[in-house]
Amino acid sequence: xxxxxxxxxxxxxxxxxxxxxxxxxxxxxxxxxxxxxxxxxxxxxxxxxxxxxxxxxxxxxxxxxxxxxxxxxxxxxxxxxxxxxxxxxxxxxxxxxxxxxxxxxxxxxxxxxxxxxxxxxxxxxxxxxxxxxxxxxxxxxxxxxxxxxxxxxxxxxxxxxxxxxxxxxxxxxxxxxxxxxxxxxxxxxxxxxxxxxxxxxxxxxxxxxxxxxxxxxxxxxxxxxxxxxxxxxxxxxxxxxxxxxxxxxxxxxxxxxxxxxxxxxxxxxxxxxxxxxxxxxxxxxxxxxxxxxxxxxxxxxxxxxxxxxxxxxxxxxxxxxxxxxxxxxxxxxxxxxxxxxxxxxxxxxxxxxxxxxxxxxxxxx
Ligand code: AMP
Numbered sequence: 001x002x003x004x005x006x007x008x009x010x011x012x013x014x015x016x017x018x019x020x021x022x023x024x025x026x027x028x029x030x031x032x033x034x035x036x037x038x039x040x041x042x043x044x045x046x047x048x049x050x051x052x053x054x055x056x057x058x059x060x061x062x063x064x065x066x067x068x069x070x071x072x073x074x075x076x077x078x079x080x081x082x083x084x085x086x087x088x089x090x091x092x093x094x095x096x097x098x099x100x101x102x103x104x105x106x107x108x109x110x111x112x113x114x115x116x117x118x119x120x121x122x123x124x125x126x127x128x129x130x131x132x133x134x135x136x137x138x139x140x141x142x143x144x145x146x147x148x149x150x151x152x153x154x155x156x157x158x159x160x161x162x163x164x165x166x167x168x169x170x171x172x173x174x175x176x177x178x179x180x181x182x183x184x185x186x187x188x189x190x191x192x193x194x195x196x197x198x199x200x201x202x203x204x205x206x207x208x209x210x211x212x213x214x215x216x217x218x219x220x221x222x223x224x225x226x227x228x229x230x231x232x233x234x235x236x237x238x239x240x241x242x243x244x245x246x247x248x249x250x251x252x253x254x255x256x257x258x259x260x261x262x263x264x265x266x267x268x269x270x271x272x273x274x275x276x277x278x279x280x281x282x283x284x285x286x287x288x289x290x291x292x293x294x295x296x297x298x299x300x301x302x303x304x305x306x307x308x309x310x311x312x313x314x315x316x317x318x319x320x321x322x323x324x325x326x327x328x329x330x331x332x333x334x335x336x337x338x339x340x341x342x343x344x345x346x347x348x349x350x351x352x353x354x355x356x357x358x359x360x361x362x363x364x365x
Contacts, residue, residue, distance in 0.1 A: 007206045010078040010099050011303035013037035018076035018098070020090075022049025024343040024353060025082035025279050028287075030055050032295035038303060041101050043072050050237070050343045051082075063090045073097035074249040078258060080302045084111060084277050085157060089198070101205075101255040101302040102277050109252060110275045112155045113186045117272075123251055125244050126271045128263075129189040142187040143167060149190040152176055155184045162222075191271055193263035197231055199245035200283035202297040202307055205255045209246050210297070210310040212290065214238040215282045218259075223351060227282045227318040229289065230365055233264060240270045248275060257298040259283060281320065281353070288339040289316035314360045326354040337361065 011017050017033050019026045022044030030040035030051055042049065043058035052058045057075070061068035068347075069090060073079065079243070084107060091104045110116050117127045131142035133152065143150060154163035163183070165176050177185070182321045196219065200212040218222055218233035231238065245260040252258075258281030261273045284292035292308025300307055321328075326348050332340050335357075342355035 004263045007204045007301075007304040007306070009304040011038055012077075015039070015077040015303070016041055017299065018043060018072055018079040018094075019051065019055075019082060019304060020063075020079065020094075020156065021082035022046060022051035022058075022140060024050055024345075027054055027343060028284075028341075029082060029279065029299060030237065030294045031082070032284065032293060033297075033303075035296065036299060036303075036305070038299065041072065041076050041107065043069075048346070050345055052346050056168050063087050066093060069093045071098065075128055077232050077306075078302055080176045080298070082278055102258070103253075103255075105278045106258075106307050107251045110277045113153055113158070113274070114155050114184075116275060117186070117249075120248065120275075123247055125247065126269065127137070127188075128191045128271055128273070133177070133185040133187050133315055136174060136177060138174050139185075143173060144189055146189040146308060151188045151190055152180065153186050153188065154180050155186055156183070162183050166184035170336070191263045191273075193264065193271075195231070195232065195233060195264040196261065197237075197241055197264055197270075198227075198259050198280065199241050199280040200259050200260045200280060200286065200294050201245040201249045201259060202257045202294070202301055202310070203249045203254050203305050204301045207250070208307055209249055211242045211356050212283065212286055212294065212310045213312050214241050217282050221351070223322060224252060224281045224320055225322075225347075226320075227285055229285055229316050231237075234268065237268055237270060242266075244272060248272075252277075256268050256301045257283070257294050270331055281356075282318075284341070285316040285318040285358050286310075286312075286358050287341070288360055289314040313363060315362065315364050316358050316360055318358045320353055321355040321357065323350045323354065324350055329355075332357050336357070 016039045018041045022042045027050045035257045042051045042055040042057045045062045059072045066279045133139045137291045196217045198215045205210045214231045218226045259276040263271045287293040339358045
């Protein structure tokens with residue numbers, strides 16, 4: 001997959017990368033950029049952004065503030081983001097001024113579950129069966145075809161299980177649709193999966209693609225709890241999943257890191273659930289188990305540097321520290337073979353990602 005041409009250099013050492021979004025992902029991107037001698041300018045409306053603590057330049061302004069966006073773009077060499085719901089107008093203003101990667105096209109394709117799943121299917125890759133749902137009649141028809149249980153999701157702005165509901169036998173359809181708050185929705189067949197997995201892939205603008213090893217993910221209350229590498233799945237499943245991610249990232253003509261979340265069924269079928277056009281929680285283990293992390297590889301790709309190794313040198317189990325879990329920081333810090341990453345968030349609210357710990361052991365396979 002390696003292209004002969006060198007990637008176009010956008011940010012050299014000493015240059016400035018603009019990052020939209022100031023959460024933990026923006027923070028870890030900025031830390032990785034710093035390792036390469038690249039300065040970060042973080043743009044985020046929230047004054048309490050964790051990424052603000054570690055960046056030399058910050059802009060605290062709404063994503064709709066055109067003057068602030070223009071000034072931000074003028075002061076950076078290239079722009080990327082840590083979240084997928086960048087308003088279209090914001091992306092358009094920034095793209096007109098400076099290279100923005102991943103592109104608006106990638107954002108648009110993945111922002112809407114209907115567009116995203118239609119795109120994935122067009123590549124010959126499997127997803128759960130789905131139907132668009134815009135009305136009560138659509139929902140009744142879709143449930144008639146896909147059966148129960150099935151999963152009703154908003155087309156946009158869903159993450160960590162937000163904006164979705166399972167339609168079980170006996171459930172009232174009107175009530176389920178009302179829970180979507182009048183937003184366009186999609187009904188998916190329920191996938192009786194045996195495992196949830198993801199692949200973190202990176203592509204440079206010369207077309208080279210690299211993938212990290214298959215990750216097995218366990219969720220708790222719809223939030224990622226643990227990522228385990230190597231996964232306990234067969235080599236056949238791993239090969240399928242890596243090739244699906246490589247096909248998707250190339251088809252999007254994408255530059256940077258993306259994550260593909262997938263279901264594995266008992267007959268070893270791999271179905272794509274969703275694409276995240278950004279660095280991803282299920283790739284945090286790469287910081288401590290690989291030579292070059294997902295964050296550094298994203299920075300390398302968007303800045304036009306050669307991609308770094310995605311090889312894994314250790315086995316890893318990454319555990320998220322959610323809410324009060326952070327109170328165990330002292331015991332975690334004392335653990336041998338554990339790398340502790342805390343995000344600098346002051347208030348440990350329920351369900352809030354406060355940090356993660358990655359436990360490392362020698363590579364088993
Ligand atoms: P999502 O918001 O699409 O990432 O879904 C959140 C979680 O809901 C997934 O990690 C799965 O555990 C579950 N889920 C989503 N879609 C389906 C489906 N079609 N069948 C079964 N479980 C699903």
